[in-house]
Amino acid sequence: xxxxxxxxxxxxxxxxxxxxxxxxxxxxxxxxxxxxxxxxxxxxxxxxxxxxxxxxxxxxxxxxxxxxxxxxxxxxxxxxxxxxxxxxxxxxxxxxxxxxxxxxxxxxxxxxxxxxxxxxxxxxxxxxxxxxxxxxxxxxxxxxxxxxxxxxxxxxxx
Numbered sequence: 001x002x003x004x005x006x007x008x009x010x011x012x013x014x015x016x017x018x019x020x021x022x023x024x025x026x027x028x029x030x031x032x033x034x035x036x037x038x039x040x041x042x043x044x045x046x047x048x049x050x051x052x053x054x055x056x057x058x059x060x061x062x063x064x065x066x067x068x069x070x071x072x073x074x075x076x077x078x079x080x081x082x083x084x085x086x087x088x089x090x091x092x093x094x095x096x097x098x099x100x101x102x103x104x105x106x107x108x109x110x111x112x113x114x115x116x117x118x119x120x121x122x123x124x125x126x127x128x129x130x131x132x133x134x135x136x137x138x139x140x141x142x143x144x145x146x147x148x149x150x151x152x153x154x155x156x157x158x
Contacts, residue, residue: 022046022055026076026085033066034073038084040107041075041154050115054154056080060147063088063095066103077151093147095139102130110158117152 023042025034045055058077065072065088074089075082088095096103105127112118119128130136141148 022080023082023084026083030084031071031073031086033069033071034084034086037064037073037075038082040157041082044154044157051154051156054115054150055082058147058150058154060093060144060151061089061091062147062151063092064103065095065097066100067097068099075151093140093144094151096136097139098130098136102127102136105130106152107155107157109152109156111153111156115153116149117156 021042022045023038025038027034030038041055044051046052055077056079059079060077062075062077063072064075072088074085074087074092076085076089096106105123108123109127110118110121110124118124127136131138138148
């Protein structure tokens with residue numbers, strides 16, 4: 001017979017699936033670019049434990065402005081969730097400005113030892129060259145280098 005008043009039960013954590021999505025859109029109708037970036041990040045976080053760990057630890061506002069289509073987004077990372085805004089919002093930690101192809105190349109960077117992006121392969125050299133030529137600008141880089149590496153790891157599909 002079961003006694004409902006019987007002592008304490010052992011405590012253990014149960015893994016439960018929640019229906020909360022890690023990526024939300026601040027605007028009622030996200031732009032195509034916002035939806036694409038949000039979807040890319042969500043897929044990366046869902047498919048890789050190391051990306052999920054980075055995502056769960058990141059607190060930063062990152063703006064991305066695509067110069068050739070004159071459109072941008074702000075990614076507001078909040079330790080395990082992301083709010084995607086159309087356009088550039090205030091108080092960003094980093095702002096990346098580049099053409100669409102260069103922004104997409106950021107998602108193709110390979111990640112090497114210690115979680116650092118690899119810049120010595122073809123894609124990495126291309127991204128580094130764009131930075132040297134001024135075709136890729138990263139505002140707020142000084143003081144936020146670790147944040148940039150974390151964001152790059154979350155973006156990377158490699």
